[in-house]
Structures are given as structure tokens and as C-alpha cells.
Amino acid sequence: MSDFAWDSSNGAGSASPARIIAWLIRHPPIFTLLLIVLVSVVVGAISPEFWQISNIFDMARASVVTGMFGLGFLVVLAAGGLDMSFAAIAALMMYLVTTATAAHAPWLPMPVILLAAAAGGALLGVGNGLLVHYLKAPALIVTIGTQYVIRGFLLTFVGTELFINIPLPIENFGKYELWRVQTDSGSIAILPAYVLVLAAAAVATWWILNRTLMGRAIFAVGGNPAIAERLGYNLRKVHIFIFAYAGLLAGVAGMLHVSSNRLANPFDLSGTELGVIAAVVLGGARITGGAGSVIGTLLGVVLVTLVNNVLILAGIPTTWQTFVVGCFIVLAGTVFATRESS
Amino acid sequence: MDSRFPELDPAAPAAPAASGPPFLELRGIQKRFAGVHALRGVSITTEAGQIYHLMGENGSGKSTLIKIISGAQPADEGAILINGRETTSLTPLAALSAGIETVYQDLSLLPNLSVAENIALSQQLVESQGRLARRIDSGRLVTTAVRALEAVNLPTDPRFWSIPVEQLPIATRQLVAIARAIATEAKLVIMDEPTSALTKREVENLIGVVGRLRAHGVAVLFVTHKLDESKSIGGQFIILRDGQKVMEGDIADHSKAELSFAMTGKKLDSVRYRRAAQGAAGLLEVVDLRRSRAFANVSFSLAHGEILGVTGLLDSGRNELARALAGVTPADGGHVRIDGKAVALNRPIDAIKAGIGYVPEDRLSEGLFLEKPIRDNIVVQVLDRLRNRFGAIDGRRSRALANDIAGELQIVAANLGNPVQSLSGGNQQRVLIGRGLTFDPKVLVLHGPTVGVDVGSKDTIYRIIQKLAGDGMGVIIVSDDLPELLQNCDRIMAMRKGTIAEVFEAERVDEAALYRALVAESSSSVQS
Numbered sequence: 001m002s003d004f005a006w007d008s009s010n011g012a013g014s015a016s017p018a019r020i021i022a023w024l025i026r027h028p029p030i031f032t033l034l035l036i037v038l039v040s041v042v043v044g045a046i047s048p049e050f051w052q053i054s055n056i057f058d059m060a061r062a063s064v065v066t067g068m069f070g071l072g073f074l075v076v077l078a079a080g081g082l083d084m085s086f087a088a089i090a091a092l093m094m095y096l097v098t099t100a101t102a103a104h105a106p107w108l109p110m111p112v113i114l115l116a117a118a119a120g121g122a123l124l125g126v127g128n129g130l131l132v133h134y135l136k137a138p139a140l141i142v143t144i145g146t147q148y149v150i151r152g153f154l155l156t157f158v159g160t161e162l163f164i165n166i167p168l169p170i171e172n173f174g175k176y177e178l179w180r181v182q183t184d185s186g187s188i189a190i191l192p193a194y195v196l197v198l199a200a201a202a203v204a205t206w207w208i209l210n211r212t213l214m215g216r217a218i219f220a221v222g223g224n225p226a227i228a229e230r231l232g233y234n235l236r237k238v239h240i241f242i243f244a245y246a247g248l249l250a251g252v253a254g255m256l257h258v259s260s261n262r263l264a265n266p267f268d269l270s271g272t273e274l275g276v277i278a279a280v281v282l283g284g285a286r287i288t289g290g291a292g293s294v295i296g297t298l299l300g301v302v303l304v305t306l307v308n309n310v311l312i313l314a315g316i317p318t319t320w321q322t323f324v325v326g327c328f329i330v331l332a333g334t335v336f337a338t339r340e341s342s
Numbered sequence: 343m344d345s346r347f348p349e350l351d352p353a354a355p356a357a358p359a360a361s362g363p364p365f366l367e368l369r370g371i372q373k374r375f376a377g378v379h380a381l382r383g384v385s386i387t388t389e390a391g392q393i394y395h396l397m398g399e400n401g402s403g404k405s406t407l408i409k410i411i412s413g414a415q416p417a418d419e420g421a422i423l424i425n426g427r428e429t430t431s432l433t434p435l436a437a438l439s440a441g442i443e444t445v446y447q448d449l450s451l452l453p454n455l456s457v458a459e460n461i462a463l464s465q466q467l468v469e470s471q472g473r474l475a476r477r478i479d480s481g482r483l484v485t486t487a488v489r490a491l492e493a494v495n496l497p498t499d500p501r502f503w504s505i506p507v508e509q510l511p512i513a514t515r516q517l518v519a520i521a522r523a524i525a526t527e528a529k530l531v532i533m534d535e536p537t538s539a540l541t542k543r544e545v546e547n548l549i550g551v552v553g554r555l556r557a558h559g560v561a562v563l564f565v566t567h568k569l570d571e572s573k574s575i576g577g578q579f580i581i582l583r584d585g586q587k588v589m590e591g592d593i594a595d596h597s598k599a600e601l602s603f604a605m606t607g608k609k610l611d612s613v614r615y616r617r618a619a620q621g622a623a624g625l626l627e628v629v630d631l632r633r634s635r636a637f638a639n640v641s642f643s644l645a646h647g648e649i650l651g652v653t654g655l656l657d658s659g660r661n662e663l664a665r666a667l668a669g670v671t672p673a674d675g676g677h678v679r680i681d682g683k684a685v686a687l688n689r690p691i692d693a694i695k696a697g698i699g700y701v702p703e704d705r706l707s708e709g710l711f712l713e714k715p716i717r718d719n720i721v722v723q724v725l726d727r728l729r730n731r732f733g734a735i736d737g738r739r740s741r742a743l744a745n746d747i748a749g750e751l752q753i754v755a756a757n758l759g760n761p762v763q764s765l766s767g768g769n770q771q772r773v774l775i776g777r778g779l780t781f782d783p784k785v786l787v788l789h790g791p792t793v794g795v796d797v798g799s800k801d802t803i804y805r806i807i808q809k810l811a812g813d814g815m816g817v818i819i820v821s822d823d824l825p826e827l828l829q830n831c832d833r834i835m836a837m838r839k840g841t842i843a844e845v846f847e848a849e850r851v852d853e854a855a856l857y858r859a860l861v862a863e864s865s866s867s868v869q870s
């Protein structure tokens with residue numbers, strides 16, 4: 001047995017600093033959590049408002065759409081792919097489903113609307129998957145292409161106008177309250193019920209990735225596609241599934257975006273791609289595929305949302321947000337690269 | 343026959359009497375690739391509990407045959423019978439469910455998945471017939487994995503089976519791959535050159551595991567170049583040449599010379615290649631070179647035209663020493679002098695400027711740009727010299743240089759513009775040696791020069807090495823192939839635990855003595 005060195009730094013023993021660092025490096029979500037705590041403590045010390053319940057609720061609300069995108073991106077990334085088209089899919093489904101519902105069936109209940117957006121997003125995702133599989137082109141390039149095609153289609157054939165009179169079921173869905181808190185100052189803080197959609201999506205994604213053969217096949221393909229194929233994993237199924245799943249989550253995310261903003265703007269959501277990728281990478285997913293976790297992704301989303309929303313509380317100009325996120329990405333990239341080479 | 347490896351117990355339960363049809367039978371398999379007739383009607387059978395050695399030079403059709411058996415490629419013509427029943431199309435999954443497990447050189451392990459998953463997921467994938475919308479039975483996954491780990495003497499506690507395979511040393515990974523074969527209840531395990539990355543001790547352990555597989559009625563098919571090893575393992579052999587089966591039988595009934603003649607079609611004498619005398623001393627002087635946790639107190643000298651062998655087990659520091667001389671992973675202390683002049687070797691470019699050429703051990707990942715033309719791979723280290731006055735690379739001069747080198751090293755290629763990956767292993771190795779020669783080095787460090795190279799190519803490479811030394815170049819061969827060192831070197835330096843244990847005159851030592859020097863005092867840690 002003495003020949004097999006494994007995980008030697010994980011054994012019960014004195015907790016030397018080097019060991020702690022080594023352990024952190026191998027558990028990237030912990031590192032993300034540390035950054036969250038760091039930002040919270042610093043901002044909270046400067047501005048006690050940070051810890052107000054309304055602020056916490058605001059951030060939960062702001063995390064939902066990024067979170068949905070992040071989960072979809074994670075699933076594609078785990079299989080070694082990159083999906084750049086999710087925001088375009090979300091924008092198309094959001095605008096298409098909202099305007100179509102308003103014009104033809106404003107009475108349609110929200111679950112049906114969500115289902116329609118999910119199905120439409122999944123269908124577009126299947127298209128991505130088929131292209132990636134049969135063209136054997138890098139997923140990054142293919143999905144940048146489909147992103148432009150989808151956006152072009154939206155603006156050319158569907159519409160370019162801000163749509164304000166959104167159907168009542170969609171509007172009401174954004175108003176359902178999960179939790180209402182009366183603060184000491186007399187104001188009211190509300191946690192909207194749609195955060196549960198993100199929670200459900202997170203649980204579903206975790207279950208698929210960790211408890212099904214598809215999930216393991218996704219990681220297998222992300223680890224080494226040639227070997228995975230040799231072992232009998234069907235690459236076509238995996239490619240179609242990951243992009244369809246990302247598209248499905250994007251479609252739902254689009255509807256959540258309309259519900260919370262109570263208007264549909266076809267120009268919304270564009271440019272959110274890099275923020276989502278940043279969140280997923282900060283959550284410890286390997287950009288080359290094959291590694292990443294749902295909990296890490298959620299923490300990454302929280303971290304990015306935190307930086308985007310609270311720096312202003314600390315009196316730091318908002319222009320610094322991207323600067324800070326950028327520094328965190330470089331830092332995280334360095335730490336996680338150490339993990340791979342060690 | 344030497345006795346470097348434990349022989350399999352001949353009394354182990356042999357194949358059950360041939361009551362039924364053989365497990366696997368191939369009849370008249372033909373395979374063509376654009377213009378190349380890779381297999382010309384090959385027929386083989388394998389019985390349960392037997393050991394087979396599939397031998398042949400690179401390009402003989404071995405790999406193609408393996409791919410057909412494992413379902414990776416279809417045969418153009420011929421029949422495949424499993425348990426006497428003909429299968430029309432053998433897919434990877436169909437081969438797996440029939441009990442054919444192939445352990446390729448890359449071991450077919452998924453680096454990012456855990457040990458347990460690598461071992462036991464296949465079972466559930468086969469049972470679901472490839473359908474992925476299935477829950478994983480985690481409990482059974484672990485039970486299956488643990489049982490298989492026990493069978494190959496690996497630890498069975500969660501701390502071991504939950505770690506990603508990429509964190510394990512290569513020999514352990516190989517055992518994991520074998521454990522997977524056990525978990526899928528394989529009837530035939532194919533191992534593609536399983537020992538090329540292993541030290542002797544690891545090879546011994548592998549052979550022990552193979553013996554246990556055999557005792558369970560599993561047939562094992564080795565694909566190999568190594569005659570010595572095959573002879574000491576024993577069993578049946580099948581030799582392919584030019585896509586045809588030229589010879590088969592019990593390996594004990596045939597001499598090494600006969601076998602290599604069958605493989606190459608030419609006589610191969612295992613004489614000493616080294617003939618020329620060395621020149622003036624003091625070409626390379628290494629004093630007290632050290633690198634923490636790798637090697638220390640390493641001092642030696644090399645004369646003009648001398649060939650020095652360096653050998654040792656995997657933990658001996660030989661690989662690190664080779665890389666330090668090349669400036670890849672620099673030494674922490676000590677001095678290196680070339681022709682009396684001190685040189686600092688902190689980066690690969692320092693070594694090149696000092697006149698040290700380096701041919702790395704792993705030509706696929708460290709050496710070659712696989713998709714790039716052969717020509718570009720040869721000239722890549724001297725691009726500076728090939729610049730014309732506009733700063734662009736002079737195509738004519740670069741072609742001329744590549745052609746010269748290709749001619750000198752007898753690189754067999756239809757066109758030097760073809761990607762280097764289209765070449766056989768032996769030719770790839772020659773490209774790499776050729777590159778090392780483009781800047782006229784004074785010292786050439788060859789790290790495992792014939793790993794994964796067939797018998798015929800070895801011969802060519804040895805002749806090239808001798809010619810280089812004859813021209814006055816100092817050559818250092820770092821290798822664990824002891825016969826290779828004995829045939830080629832003037833002196834052989836045996837390393838142990840990071841220091842030079844002994845230095846031998848190659849003509850006054852035999853393989854057994856050399857091997858004893860490598861393993862002395864370090865045999866206590868062989869796993870139980």
C-alpha cells in the first residue's frame with residue numbers, strides 16, 4: 001500500500017498553513033465563499049446598511065437570471081463546451097412569448113407560458129447541439145454565430161420596440177411574495193417567489209450532474225471526448241442534451257426577466273455573457289471543461305452579484321465594479337491553475 | 343531466457359477443455375485505409391484463461407486489429423465470432439458487453455472522474471445499453487468498485503476511490519484500468535503496450551495482476567514490442583507483418599532471434615553496437631549538480647565521442663537529471679562546464695546555446711507538434727538561422743535542411759510536408775533526434791530514445807547514435823532499457839534515490855548486475 005500516494009495532505013494531522021491552503025485549492029467553492037465573506041465583511045464594516053434585510057433580498061432578486069444562465073453554462077462547460085448564445089435565446093423567448101401571449105392569449109396561465117419559453121429555448125439549444133456535433137466545430141465559435149443569428153432574427157422579424165403592456169399572468173408572477181419583512185425603519189422588504197425557480201433549477205441541475213448517467217457522461221466527455229466515446233458514451237446525445245438544457249434554462253430565465261422588470265425590451269440581456277462566464281469560473285469550474293459544481297456556480301453568481309450591487313454602499317464608484325470583478329477573476333484563475341498543476 | 347520477471351505459475355488453471363467454441367474468433371479480417379491495405383485476411387482465436395502476445399513492428403496492423411476487436415473501427419471483410427456466434431457490427435458498447443475490455447496506452451481512463459466511477463460506471467452504462475437517462479445506483483457503484491480494487495490490491499477506502507484518477511501515478515492508473523476490466527467481468531483484456539511507461543517493479547506487479555486475471559479464466563492479449571518481456575511472461579504469440587499473420591505458437595518454443603526475424607523479415611543480431619573509441623576527455627563536466635527532492639551530488643564527465651548511459655528506477659532522479667541538463671527543470675545548484683567553460687542551464691534556450699541537444703522522453707506531449715509538417719518539426723529549433731533578410735523564414739533553406747536531416751536519419755516519409763503524426767513511432771523518434779541535430783550540438787541527451795519503437799527502428803536509431811558519437815559528439819542516453827544501454831554505451835551510470843550509486847564499464851557488466859545495482863536497498867517498499 002505504501003506505493004500509493006494519494007491525498008496525503010488531507011489526512012488527520014496538524015493543520016499547518018500549507019495544508020490549509022492546499023485543501024482550499026482543491027475545494028474551489030470554499031475559495032469563492034471566502035471571497036464572498038471578505039467582500040461582505042469589508043463592505044459591512046464601511047456601511048452597516050449592507051446587512052439590512054432589504055439589501056439581502058435585492059441581491060437574491062438580482063441573482064436569479066444570472067443564476068439560471070450560470071447553471072446552463074455550467075452544464076455545457078462540464079462537457080467541455082462553451083455556450084455564448086444563452087442570452088440571445090433568453091431575449092428571443094422573452095420577447096416572442098410575451099408579445100405572442102399579449103396578442104393572442106393574454107389569459108394563458110404562467111406555468112404554460114414558462115413551459116412554452118422552456119420548450120422554445122430547448123429547441124434552439126438542440127439546434128446548437130446538432131451544429132456543434134455534426135460540424136465538429138468549436139462550440140464557442142458555433143454559439144457566437146447562433147447568438148448573432150438569433151439576435152438578428154429577433155430584431156428583424158419579431159420586433160425592436162419596448163413592450164410595456166405585458167400580460168397580467170406574467171406581471172403577477174413577478175409579484176408573488178415568498179417572504180415579506182417589516183423593517184424597524186417602517187419600510188417593507190419583499191423576497192419574490194420566483195427565486196424558487198432558481199432553487200428548483202439548481203436542485204435539478206445538481207441531480208442531473210451527480211445522480212444520473214447523463215451527468216456522468218457530461219463530465220466524461222468534458223474530461224476526454226475521445227476516451228468517453230471509446231467507452232461507449234454517445235457523444236451526440238451528450239451534445240444535444242447540454243445545449244438543449246442550457247437553452248431551456250435560458251428560455252425560463254427570459255420569462256423571469258420580464259416578470260421582474262414588468263416590461264419586455266428586445267435589447268435587454270445582451271452583453272451579460274461575460275458576467276455569467278465570470279461567475280461560473282469564479283465558482284471553480286474549469287474553463288477547459290470536466291470540472292465544476294452547482295454549489296460553486298451559485299456562489300460565483302452570488303459573488304459577482306455582490307460586487308455589482310454593494311460597492312456603491314461602501315462609497316466606491318460603480319465604475320470600479322468591473323475592475324474588482326476582473327481582479328477576482330485573475331486571482332481565482334491563478335489559484336485554480338495552481339490546483340491543476342499541483 | 344532471463345528471469346527478470348516472475349513467470350506465471352504454469353500450474354495455474356489452464357483454459358477449460360475446449361468443450362465449446364472459442365471466446366473470440368476472427369476469420370479473414372480485411373481492412374483498407376485510403377490506399378493502404380492494413381489487414382490482409384487475418385484470422386485469430388482466443389481461448390479463456392490464456393495469455394496472448396500480439397507482436398509486430400509499427401505499421402504491421404497490430405493497432406488496426408485491436409481497434410476492430412474493440413469495436414472502434416469496423417472491418418471491411420471477414421467475420422467476428424464471439425462464443426461461436428457471428429456478430430455483424432461490433433460497436434465499442436457491444437464489445438464491452440460481450441466482455442472485451444481494451445486498455446489502450448492512454449488507459450482509457452477519464453482523468454476528471456473518480457477512481458470508483460472509472461471502474462464501475464461502465465457496468466451501469468452497459469446495462470442501460472447506452473441510454474443516459476438513467477439514475478446511477480451509487481451504492482452498487484461503490485460495491486463493484488471496491489470488489490474490483492480488492493482484486494488488484496489497491497486500497498479500498500473512500501479516501502482512495504473518491505479521488506480523480508488524474509491525481510494518481512501512472513502505475514496505479516493502470517491497475518485502476520485493470521480493475522475496470524474486472525468490474526465489467528471482462529472475458530478478454532487487451533493491453534496495448536502496457537509496460538512502456540512502467541519501471542521494472544511496476545511491471546512485476548502488473549504481471550502478478552495478469553496472473554490473477556488468468557486464474558479467473560480471463561484471457562489477456564498483450565500488444566507489445568518487448569520480446570524479453572513477452573518471453574518471460576510466456577503464453578501464445580501471434581506475429582503480424584504487413585497486415586498478415588506470419589507466425590503463431592507457444593512463445594517458449596521459439597528463440598528471440600526467430601521471433602524478431604518473423605517480425606522484421608531480417609536478421610537482427612543483438613551484438614554490441616558500440617565500436618568506435620572515444621576522443622579527448624573533458625567535453626562535459628558536471629560537478630555536484632543537485633535539485634531538491636530529485637537528485638544531489640551528481641558529478642560526472644563526458645569525453646568527446648563518448649556514449650554515457652544513465653539508468654535507474656522511476657524515483658532515482660534519472661528523468662530529473664536529464665531534464666536539468668536540458669534546462670527544462672533546472673538544477674538548484676552545482677556546476678556544468680562544456681569544453682571547460684561554465685554554463686548556466688536555467689531555461690531550454692540556455693542548453694541550446696550551450697550546445698546541448700535534448701530529445702525528450704515523451705515525444706507526443708513534450709516533443710512533437712503532431713499536426714504540423716515533418717519539415718517544420720525538424721527545423722523548429724533553428725528558425726533564427728533560417729531567416730532571410732526580410733525576417734521571414736527562407737523556405738528553400740528550411741526545406742534543404744529538413745531534407746538533409748531526413749536523409750541522414752533515414753526518415754521514411756512520402757512527403758516531408760505531411761503531418762508528423764502520420765509517421766510510425768520509430769520515424770517520429772528520428773524526427774525528434776533530427777531536430778536535436780539541427781544546431782550541431784556538442785552533447786546530445788537522449789531521453790528514452792526507443793520507447794514505443796519497434797525492433798527494426800531501434801536498430802536504425804542505434805546505428806545513428808553510434809555514427810554521431812563517431813563524429814565526436816558526446817551522447818548521454820537516459821533509459822530504463824538495460825539491453826539498450828549495454829549495447830550502446832561506453833559507461834553506464836546507475837542512479838538510486840537521487841544519487842549516483844555505481845558507474846560501470848559497459849563491456850564489463852551484465853544485465854543482472856546492472857539491475858541489482860538499481861534495486862539495491864529499495865526493494866522493501868514493493869506493495870503486498
